[in-house]
Amino acid sequence: MAAAGESAEQFRARVRAWLAAQATGLTGSGSDDVVEQAKRFQAALYDAGFAGISWPAEYGGQGKDATLQQVFNEEASGYELPTSPFMIGMGMCGPTLVDLGTPEQKTRHLRPLLRGEEIWCQLFSEPGAGSDVASLQTKAVADGDGWLLNGQKVWTSNAQWADFGAVLARTNTDVPKHKGITMFIVDMRAPGVEVRPLRDMTGKSPFNEVYFDDVRLPGNAVIGAVDAGWQAAVTMLGHERVSIGSSARRRYDPLASQNLVELAAELDTGTEPDVRAGLVDLYAAERVLSLFNTRLQQEADAGKAPGARGSVSKLAGALLLWRAVEVAGSVAGPRAIAWDPEDEGDQLAVAINGTPASSIAGGTNQIQRGIIGERILGLPKEPQVDRDVPFRELRVGTQTSG
Amino acid sequence: MRLILDDEQQQLSATVHKVLADHAPATRVREVMTSDVGEDTDLWRRLSSELGVAGLVVPERFGGSGAGHVERCVVAEELGAALTPVPFFASAVLAVDTLLGLGDDEACAEFLPTVVSGESVAAVAMATADGMWGAKPLPVQAESTGDGWQLTGTAPYVLSGMLADVLLVYARTPDGTGVFAVRPDASGMTRVAARTLDPTRRIARLDFAAAPARRLGTGDAGELRRSVGELAAIALAAEQVGGMRRVLDMTVDYAKVRVQFGRAIGSYQAVKHTCADMYSDTEQAISALRYAAWAADHDRDALPGAAALAQLYIGPSYFRAAANAVQLHGGIGYTWEHDAHLYYKRAKSSELLFGGARQARERLAGLLDLPGGS
Numbered sequence A: 001m002a003a004a005g006e007s008a009e010q011f012r013a014r015v016r017a018w019l020a021a022q023a024t025g026l027t028g029s030g031s032d033d034v035v036e037q038a039k040r041f042q043a044a045l046y047d048a049g050f051a052g053i054s055w056p057a058e059y060g061g062q063g064k065d066a067t068l069q070q071v072f073n074e075e076a077s078g079y080e081l082p083t084s085p086f087m088i089g090m091g092m093c094g095p096t097l098v099d100l101g102t103p104e105q106k107t108r109h110l111r112p113l114l115r116g117e118e119i120w121c122q123l124f125s126e127p128g129a130g131s132d133v134a135s136l137q138t139k140a141v142a143d144g145d146g147w148l149l150n151g152q153k154v155w156t157s158n159a160q161w162a163d164f165g166a167v168l169a170r171t172n173t174d175v176p177k178h179k180g181i182t183m184f185i186v187d188m189r190a191p192g193v194e195v196r197p198l199r200d201m202t203g204k205s206p207f208n209e210v211y212f213d214d215v216r217l218p219g220n221a222v223i224g225a226v227d228a229g230w231q232a233a234v235t236m237l238g239h240e241r242v243s244i245g246s247s248a249r250r251r252y253d254p255l256a257s258q259n260l261v262e263l264a265a266e267l268d269t270g271t272e273p274d275v276r277a278g279l280v281d282l283y284a285a286e287r288v289l290s291l292f293n294t295r296l297q298q299e300a301d302a303g304k305a306p307g308a309r310g311s312v313s314k315l316a317g318a319l320l321l322w323r324a325v326e327v328a329g330s331v332a333g334p335r336a337i338a339w340d341p342e343d344e345g346d347q348l349a350v351a352i353n354g355t356p357a358s359s360i361a362g363g364t365n366q367i368q369r370g371i372i373g374e375r376i377l378g379l380p381k382e383p384q385v386d387r388d389v390p391f392r393e394l395r396v397g398t399q400t401s402g
Numbered sequence B: 001m002r003l004i005l006d007d008e009q010q011q012l013s014a015t016v017h018k019v020l021a022d023h024a025p026a027t028r029v030r031e032v033m034t035s036d037v038g039e040d041t042d043l044w045r046r047l048s049s050e051l052g053v054a055g056l057v058v059p060e061r062f063g064g065s066g067a068g069h070v071e072r073c074v075v076a077e078e079l080g081a082a083l084t085p086v087p088f089f090a091s092a093v094l095a096v097d098t099l100l101g102l103g104d105d106e107a108c109a110e111f112l113p114t115v116v117s118g119e120s121v122a123a124v125a126m127a128t129a130d131g132m133w134g135a136k137p138l139p140v141q142a143e144s145t146g147d148g149w150q151l152t153g154t155a156p157y158v159l160s161g162m163l164a165d166v167l168l169v170y171a172r173t174p175d176g177t178g179v180f181a182v183r184p185d186a187s188g189m190t191r192v193a194a195r196t197l198d199p200t201r202r203i204a205r206l207d208f209a210a211a212p213a214r215r216l217g218t219g220d221a222g223e224l225r226r227s228v229g230e231l232a233a234i235a236l237a238a239e240q241v242g243g244m245r246r247v248l249d250m251t252v253d254y255a256k257v258r259v260q261f262g263r264a265i266g267s268y269q270a271v272k273h274t275c276a277d278m279y280s281d282t283e284q285a286i287s288a289l290r291y292a293a294w295a296a297d298h299d300r301d302a303l304p305g306a307a308a309l310a311q312l313y314i315g316p317s318y319f320r321a322a323a324n325a326v327q328l329h330g331g332i333g334y335t336w337e338h339d340a341h342l343y344y345k346r347a348k349s350s351e352l353l354f355g356g357a358r359q360a361r362e363r364l365a366g367l368l369d370l371p372g373g374s
Helices: A008-024 A035-049 A068-076 A086-099 A101-112 A229-246 A259-269 A274-301 A307-336 A344-357 A365-376 B006-022 B027-032 B041-051 B067-081 B088-101 B105-117 B222-257 B267-297 B303-335 B340-367
Strands: A121-122 A139-143 A146-157 A164-170 A183-186 A193-198 A208-215 B122-125 B142-144 B149-159 B168-171 B178-180 B189-193 B205-218
Touching: A008 A035, A008 B006, A008 B122, A035 A086, A068 A274, A086 A101, A086 A121, A121 A146, A146 A164, A146 A183, A146 A193, A164 A229, A183 A208, A183 A229, A183 B041, A193 B149, A229 B303, A259 A307, A274 A307, A274 B303, A274 B340, A307 A344, A307 A365, A307 B267, A365 B168, A365 B267, B006 B041, B006 B067, B041 B088, B041 B105, B067 B088, B067 B222, B067 B267, B088 B105, B088 B122, B088 B149, B088 B168, B122 B149, B149 B168, B149 B178, B168 B205, B168 B222, B178 B222, B222 B267, B222 B303, B222 B340, B303 B340
Parallel strands: A121 A164, B122 B168, B142 B168
Antiparallel strands: A139 A146, A139 A164, A146 A208, A164 A183, A193 A208, B142 B149, B149 B205, B168 B178, B178 B205, B189 B205
């Protein structure tokens, strides 16, 4: 239980002892029921006082300083916690409700999320709205005291398990694209919601397409204000960047330099000059990026907000993975092409095939470079042909906006 | 570990920045680099006596301030940003670290006060013919003459070797590596000014033919030479980071004002994204530098790895940034009049100095327990 007046070091000791007792041996995957395991673990976190450490106490959080969340994350980085179904709820949707939700919304949703009873997903991207999220076409039309939702979302992680989603929909087509969007809470079990799994290039289905066909939303489903959904989206994306930036690296990552060094020793390829150089350069890039992240954290603790510099972390992390794929190939050689069924080649293959996600998901490398160039370096924007044009007159994706 | 500067360190940075902006603008750098001496001796005396830049890691009893390596790196960053042609590296880094590491209080008391005050300039011969400070045999041999020593051989790549009036030479002795002081007018010593890729850093070759010398300290200085090399790599990394920041600023400023096809070139993604990559590299380089400087002050066990990491990551990054600066300035960036080429030359030269990325990579491979290698 949370002790009053506990110091950061006492808190750390309590976290360490709890994790050692409760999280040792957990893998976060491979369980026959990922969702059941996640719910049990999240409930245990809540009971121990480690869920929503910096969230308001009146809605089920611990009401503590944000630095204690960092302490928890540091202690947890040595474990693989089975909480992935809750990552979007805890990292993005929940914090956005804390910022923008009505007291009624907070009371209804935050505690069940913290206790591991309800899973959330985030519904922003569409087939015609990828990097340019504001060009989205899913529509919510006023209907009595509520709304009718129609459209299609894509790349929706966790939708197959989700109880609720935060959805962006167009509520006004007579104004420019950023000004006619609203964010809603949608009940993912409501009639008219259809979730279809989407296979990614590794062959797995971690994300989905979601279809809305005349889904009824009550009037109190609006997060923030009507037509102010873009601001709500920016709030949520800010939480996302922090969430990605602070998320612990998986304990076993076949593309981590240390594991590639071990693989090279096992396959006896580490004495080749190009393999050696590749491994050392990969280690250096990995270490330097981790020093950058530490420095960013120290600056934040000293009162200087990271701002858009989270984009450096995201961009450099993606470039690092691509370098690791190259080094992995030189280390493994033909063993990356074909392997005996009982060997461990699958893990490397999945890592190689999963790497493109790092430079696309959560904002492509191109988008991150644009953010760095414009928001940090102050370089001028591209001429924006759609900024002041009513949405109904725009072309979107490969279609007209209709 | 601490990777951010405190208020006093930021103040030091601002002070040095202002002095260099006032007294060593690019026009002055160009004047000095085309002069015979090639080093701004007046400015060096001023920086040493008024700001104490040569004594930041020197204890007070030898005339320094005993501040630390983080502070010395703060100064090196500003010198690297302004390409200031002063004997900082020879005197305030290589010579100071060598003297302090010898454990010879007499030698420290004899040389350090005037080196710290800027009255004398000290240079150090420590490289092998391949430009490294690694395991290969030193090119200078010392022989005992009964009441003294004499040196024979050729010492290459001696920074500020023409200007220096105190010459410290790492040489082979029958009992390992020794450090020797040679008088500037010693018989049997010839100094030859090398021609250099980087016009803002003067380098000499020292030829010894039975030149009389005095041994400093006792015992094998092989480990000392190695740690002096590591500390030099960190100070060099600071210079490089300063240069990276400056070429990034120059390039971004230019991209905001240069108009082609009706708009500022910085609005084009090809230009903007290259600037973003330069920024990303620079921010990471700063982080590697701060870690290495912190390790030099607070964690000597981590020093070899931190120094090699900084050298391996930052050297190539600076050259990439400097090359991109020339590229994004276009034709004007390729002219003698524009300063971009000075950074380009400094970056390539620094990337290869003190063993370069190649030696750093080999060091890290050893620390990672990678098999093989030479």
